Amino acid sequence: xxxxxxxxxxxxxxxxxxxxxxxxxxxxxxxxxxxxxxxxxxxxxxxxxxxxxxxxxxxxxxxxxxxxxxxxxxxxxxxxxxxxxxxxxxxxxxxxxxxxxxxxxxxxxxxxxxxxxxxxxxxxxxxxxxxxxxxxxxxxxxxxxxxxxxxxxxxxxxxxxxxxxxxxxxxxxxxxxxxxxxxxxxxxxxxxxxxxxxxxxxxxxxxxxxxxxxxxxxxxxxxxxxxxxxxxxxxxxxxxxxxxxxxxxxxxxxxxxxxxxxxxxxxxxxxxxxxxxxxxxxxxxxxxxxxxxxxxxxxxxxxxxxxxxxxxxxxxxxxxxxxxxxxxxxxxxxxxxxxxxxxxxxxxxxxxxxxxxxxxxxxxxxxxxxxxxxxxxxxxxxxxxxxxxxxxxxxxxxxxxxxxxxxxxxxxxxxxxxxxxxxxxxxxxxxxxxxxxxxxxxxxxxxxxxxxxxxxxxxxxxxxxxxxxxxxxxxxxxxxxxxxxxxxxxxxxxxxxxxxxxxxxxxxxxxxxxxxxxxxxxxxxxxxxxxxxxxxxxxxxxxxxxxxxxxxxxxxxxxxxxxxxxxxxxxxxxxxxxxxxxxxxxxxxxxxxxxxxxxxxxxxxxxxxxxxxxxxxxxxxxxxxxxxxxxxxxxxxxxxxxxxxxxxxxxxxxxxxxxxxxxxxxxxxxxxxxxxxxxxxxxxxxxxxxxxxxxxxxxxxxxxxxxxxxxxxxxxxxxxxxxxxxxxxxxxxxxxxxxxxxxxxxxxxxxxxxxx
Amino acid sequence: xxxxxxxxxxxxxxxxxxxxxxxxxxxxxxxxxxxxxxxxxxxxxxxxxxxxxxxxxxxxxxxxxxxxxxxxxxxxxxxxxxxxxxxxxxxxxxxxxxxxxxxxxxxxxxxxxxxxxxxxxxxxxxxxxxxxxxxxxxxxxxxxxxxxxxxxxxxxxxxxxx
Amino acid sequence: xxxxxxxxxxxxxxxxxxxxxxxxxxxxxxxxxxxxxxxxxxxxxxxxxxxxxxxxxxxxxxxxxxxxxxxxxxx
Numbered sequence: 001x002x003x004x005x006x007x008x009x010x011x012x013x014x015x016x017x018x019x020x021x022x023x024x025x026x027x028x029x030x031x032x033x034x035x036x037x038x039x040x041x042x043x044x045x046x047x048x049x050x051x052x053x054x055x056x057x058x059x060x061x062x063x064x065x066x067x068x069x070x071x072x073x074x075x076x077x078x079x080x081x082x083x084x085x086x087x088x089x090x091x092x093x094x095x096x097x098x099x100x101x102x103x104x105x106x107x108x109x110x111x112x113x114x115x116x117x118x119x120x121x122x123x124x125x126x127x128x129x130x131x132x133x134x135x136x137x138x139x140x141x142x143x144x145x146x147x148x149x150x151x152x153x154x155x156x157x158x159x160x161x162x163x164x165x166x167x168x169x170x171x172x173x174x175x176x177x178x179x180x181x182x183x184x185x186x187x188x189x190x191x192x193x194x195x196x197x198x199x200x201x202x203x204x205x206x207x208x209x210x211x212x213x214x215x216x217x218x219x220x221x222x223x224x225x226x227x228x229x230x231x232x233x234x235x236x237x238x239x240x241x242x243x244x245x246x247x248x249x250x251x252x253x254x255x256x257x258x259x260x261x262x263x264x265x266x267x268x269x270x271x272x273x274x275x276x277x278x279x280x281x282x283x284x285x286x287x288x289x290x291x292x293x294x295x296x297x298x299x300x301x302x303x304x305x306x307x308x309x310x311x312x313x314x315x316x317x318x319x320x321x322x323x324x325x326x327x328x329x330x331x332x333x334x335x336x337x338x339x340x341x342x343x344x345x346x347x348x349x350x351x352x353x354x355x356x357x358x359x360x361x362x363x364x365x366x367x368x369x370x371x372x373x374x375x376x377x378x379x380x381x382x383x384x385x386x387x388x389x390x391x392x393x394x395x396x397x398x399x400x401x402x403x404x405x406x407x408x409x410x411x412x413x414x415x416x417x418x419x420x421x422x423x424x425x426x427x428x429x430x431x432x433x434x435x436x437x438x439x440x441x442x443x444x445x446x447x448x449x450x451x452x453x454x455x456x457x458x459x460x461x462x463x464x465x466x467x468x469x470x471x472x473x474x475x476x477x478x479x480x481x482x483x484x485x486x487x488x489x490x491x492x493x494x495x496x497x498x499x500x501x502x503x504x505x506x507x508x509x510x511x512x513x514x515x516x517x518x519x520x521x522x523x524x525x526x527x528x529x530x531x532x533x534x535x536x537x538x539x540x541x542x543x544x545x546x547x548x549x550x551x552x553x554x555x556x557x558x559x560x561x562x563x564x565x566x567x568x569x570x571x572x573x574x575x576x577x578x579x580x581x582x583x584x585x586x587x588x589x590x591x592x593x594x595x596x597x598x599x600x601x602x603x604x605x606x607x608x609x610x611x612x613x614x615x616x617x618x619x620x621x622x623x624x625x626x627x628x629x630x631x632x633x634x635x636x637x638x639x640x641x642x643x644x645x646x647x648x649x650x651x652x653x654x655x656x657x658x659x660x661x662x663x664x665x666x667x668x669x670x671x672x673x674x675x676x677x678x679x680x681x682x683x684x685x686x687x688x689x690x691x692x693x694x695x696x697x698x699x700x701x702x703x704x705x706x707x708x709x710x711x712x713x714x715x716x717x718x719x720x721x722x723x724x725x726x727x728x729x730x731x732x733x734x735x736x737x738x739x740x741x742x743x744x745x746x747x748x749x750x751x752x753x754x755x756x
Numbered sequence: 757x758x759x760x761x762x763x764x765x766x767x768x769x770x771x772x773x774x775x776x777x778x779x780x781x782x783x784x785x786x787x788x789x790x791x792x793x794x795x796x797x798x799x800x801x802x803x804x805x806x807x808x809x810x811x812x813x814x815x816x817x818x819x820x821x822x823x824x825x826x827x828x829x830x831x832x833x834x835x836x837x838x839x840x841x842x843x844x845x846x847x848x849x850x851x852x853x854x855x856x857x858x859x860x861x862x863x864x865x866x867x868x869x870x871x872x873x874x875x876x877x878x879x880x881x882x883x884x885x886x887x888x889x890x891x892x893x894x895x896x897x898x899x900x901x902x903x904x905x906x907x908x909x910x911x912x913x914x915x916x917x918x
Numbered sequence: 919x920x921x922x923x924x925x926x927x928x929x930x931x932x933x934x935x936x937x938x939x940x941x942x943x944x945x946x947x948x949x950x951x952x953x954x955x956x957x958x959x960x961x962x963x964x965x966x967x968x969x970x971x972x973x974x975x976x977x978x979x980x981x982x983x984x985x986x987x988x989x990x991x992x993x
Contacts, residue, residue: 018850025858026846028793028833032859035792086960092991093960125776168929181924210993211893213797213805214859263795263859264893267993295798339991346990373993419985420965460992461972486856486894525992606963606970646853650895654856657896681802681891689897690881690888697898716992 012498013709016646019490020509025261032261033233034217038288041219042071044281045127046274046291047117047134048301049109052367052674053143053156056107059117060135067133069126072284074277075117076106080249087246090239090270090373091460091525098336100247102370103276109138110158110335111367112675113300115273120281120289143367143674147309147330150176150366158335158365178337179363181345183417186356191324195315199392202311203385205723205741207304207332207668210374211658211686214263215298220278221288227254228279233262235269235483236522241514247276258513262483266658267373268303270524299679304668305374306331306340310385320399322390322408324356325349329382333363334371343378343458347720348386350417351427351456351612352408359417367674373524375655376457376716380662380723387453387724388739391731401452401728402435405614409454416610426638426702427454427612433700434614439634447621448631449733454614455720459713460525461605465518466535468496468543469598474584476500478509478536481520482528486654486715487647491529492536494643495709499540501567502583518602526713529643530608530704535601537708542599550593551581607706611717613637615656619729626749628730630660634696635721640712641703649697652718656695659722661687667742764825766791767835775822782806782817784825785832793833793862797891804890807863808832814870816889833862836869845869845907854903856894864890868904876912880905926951940964940974943984963987 024030061073082097105116117134121127142156155176164171166180218232234240237257245252274291281289313326327348331341341363348359394404409427466480478496489509497504544564551569552559561573569581590597618631635652642648665685669677678684703710727738736751759774773788785791797803801816808817809831836843845868855861871886883904937943948955964971965985
């Protein structure tokens with residue numbers, strides 16, 4: 001694809017128009033997951049385990065089935081018996097049988113809240129009453145939730161047949177450790193011994209939830225012809241289709257998924273929970289079935305991102321050049337393996353030039369819900385540890401922490417941890433912008449502290465399809481398959497209008513269902529504006545070529561004599577030279593020049609570039625209570641080129657605040673009985689407006705040369721640096737290192753007291 | 757269990773419905789009256805997505821029993837715009853890109869309008885505390901606060917709408 | 919090879935192989951490490967001399983080094 005010649009003279013790229021779906025969303029008309037209703041629909045409800053670990057001896061549904069109004073009951077026995085098989089899930093891969101058993105337990109329940117039976121009835125009240133009539137005979141088993149507890153040799157085992165993968169030899173005994181991965185370079189031990197200064201410490205954090213405000217919900221109808229219609233909000237309707245079809249053992253083409261508006265996902269809606277259950281209920285009842293989670297279900301049975309225990313040894317020479325990093329991290333995964341451990345490895349030390357490193361990751365199963373992706377999944381945990389150690393090391397050497405990073409930052413041509421060279425990355429530019437920013441040199445008062453950290457996220461490309469169709473009157477429709485989770489319709493409309501040379505308002509964007517457009521991988525991995533944007537641009541270019549050919553026919557000239565500029569065809573040679581035809585003119589004659597004008601483009605680009613972010617934070621710590629409040633926050637990010645800057649800033653600000661919540665407040669609190677103590681927003685304390693200042697977003701534009709408009713992914717990297725940034729600020733305010741998250745007032749106060 | 761008959765005013769229209777004694781006003785708005793602009797994020801009054809006006813007071817509709825609506829005056833997100841004319845808060849939310857997913861947006865707009873109706877010149881801190889009962893997970897609140905401050909300025913006629 | 923189902927390869931992280939394309943390479947590796955091909959379809963990405971390549975029919979005639987990358991899921 002050719003990039004436009006004058007890259008800095010765009011008409012629309014870089015402007016901030018109102019998003020196409022905006023009015024629907026500010027007036028309450030947009031239809032989200034829980035808003036959809038089908039005619040003659042039943043309401044479903046799910047019975048969830050009160051125990052964190054138990055064998056299901058029997059499930060007696062006779063009394064529930066006899067309740068008037070109950071139309072269907074489903075248990076694990078109703079699910080097809082699936083073989084273990086690794087399939088694509090989201091952008092990575094997972095075991096489909098694990099996912100099916102997470103939707104509905106078979107044989108054992110593995111966490112508090114694990115679904116084990118479901119009812120569909122004529123009303124929510126009847127469905128709930130029916131759940132109370134289901135008798136389950138549990139054999140309660142010992143449970144384990146903590147990472148280090150689950151790794152112990154005498155820990156209760158989730159599976160008798162889980163043998164740690166990734167060791168040089170298959171272990172003799174089963175354990176809860178699902179995987180070890182390791183990558184080494186150079187001689188880490190020797191380099192640490194000869195380093196001028198070293199820091200060695202352990203860092204910990206509990207799991208946290210993505211915290212989307214919209215609970216999971218779906219409506220499914222299994223029609224008499226054997227085909228299924230699914231209405232749900234998710235990060236990818238095609239992903240829902242393939243997972244539902246595989247779990248239910250039906251043909252993929254027989255499952256049609258209608259994407260509803262999505263009320264936040266952050267990775268948590270890259271998987272499924274309810275859809276296969278609603279499908280089986282619908283099959284039995286012969287009517288559409290709705291299933292919804294309440295907030296406690298969302299906390300107990302969906303979500304969390306891994307908790308972590310990370311050990312770091314970091315060494316530098318006297319000038320501050322990093323010489324070695326030894327990182328060993330252990331991530332929780334809940335009941336089955338995920339992808340965060342791989343991502344943790346490649347996000348660990350690759351943003352610095354370090355000749356010697358040894359990074360070891362352990363993935364640990366336990367009686368918590370199967371973990372799900374959360375914005376830059378697997379990166380914030382290990383980054384918190386590495387960046388915190390780096391801040392300590394800079395302090396030990398008496399070097400400014402930003403200078404320390406500038407000395408070690410990777411630049412284009414340096415190697416990633418994958419072993420491929422970095423392209424046009426802007427980490428150094430971000431660090432230098434942070435150094436020069438007035439925030440970094442502003443004075444601080446008593447009990448205040450400033451922190452910084454920086455981070456990397458790999459980003460992604462992946463398969464996408466989009467089509468561009470010209471209406472009979474010349475209006476332009478973009479049809480794509482990526483749910484709009486944060487304003488992506490606006491970016492698609494901008495890129496289409498920029499390419500076609502027309503006004504933004506002349507483009508409409510539709511997020512189509514799985515029966516109406518070709519395949520696109522889900523919205524996630526910071527890939528949509530990049531990859532689906534490429535498909536939109538390519539389709540628009542094809543449509544331009546078609547319209548030039550049609551104009552040539554109308555003028556009776558060669559297509560080589562038809563140029564395209566300012567949204568119209570221009571004749572450049574022959575009798576009609578100088579004449580123009582608008583899209584409307586061409587569309588009006590479409591049927592007499594060859595038929596309707598449209599083009600679909602499918603792409604699978606791999607020339608994406610990673611994201612880098614540098615954050616600065618000031619905190620005030622109340623010495624009486626230990627409460628830390630954010631006084632000032634500035635986020636710097638290499639954004640490639642911002643198509644719609646407001647929504648890029650929005651990603652930076654939203655990611656920063658999720659990270660602030662992770663640093664200060666948020667935690668999954670499991671009690672000794674293996675039950676979640678805080679399954680609600682009152683006790684799972686996410687940041688609210690009064691907790692925060694404005695979040696200054698400084699976009700560093702270093703365009704991606706492989707994208708026509710320079711796009712790099714921007715959505716994920718901003719959640720990575722806040723953990724270490726906030727901890728650094730609190731450490732500087734109090735004089736005590738902050739190595740265990742979250743930094744709740746009691747924890748900070750305790751550390752201040754023990755220091756005093 | 758017999759149902760209760762309730763007559764109430766919703767966005768200026770008289771509405772009647774039958775409800776069970778355990779149903780919330782949120783349930784009835786969404787499921788009986790088909791007004792799904794009011795959202796359920798938690799059902800426990802912690803997220804503000806179900807914010808409505810009840811006799812001129814801002815409330816979480818998940819914490820109001822449906823039967824309590826008898827004879828009361830209800831205002832929801834569906835009644836904030838006058839016909840196709842958006843309220844200044846709705847317009848500034850769009851201009852400032854103060855929504856990403858948009859799920860919390862109806863609650864924020866109803867709450868912000870309630871603030872501006874009683875205090876046309878709030879400070880940033882006042883806006884932040886007034887909206888502290890509304891959770892947004894996407895935006896980090898920055899653009900929401902700016903949108904509300906801007907709408908206030910517009911309502912005070914300190915700026916003309918774009 | 920970065921860490922990728924290490925037990926399939928007895929801990930080896932470097933293989934010397936002849937193959938005309940990535941398709942052929944995957945088949946070749948599957949012979950050494952049975953089960954790899956099935957996993958590779960959903961789990962692996964490849965970089966030929968430093969350039970990540972999605973098209974497995976790409977010729978390896980001039981390639982010196984192929985790096986195998988685990989696909990990392992985003993959020």
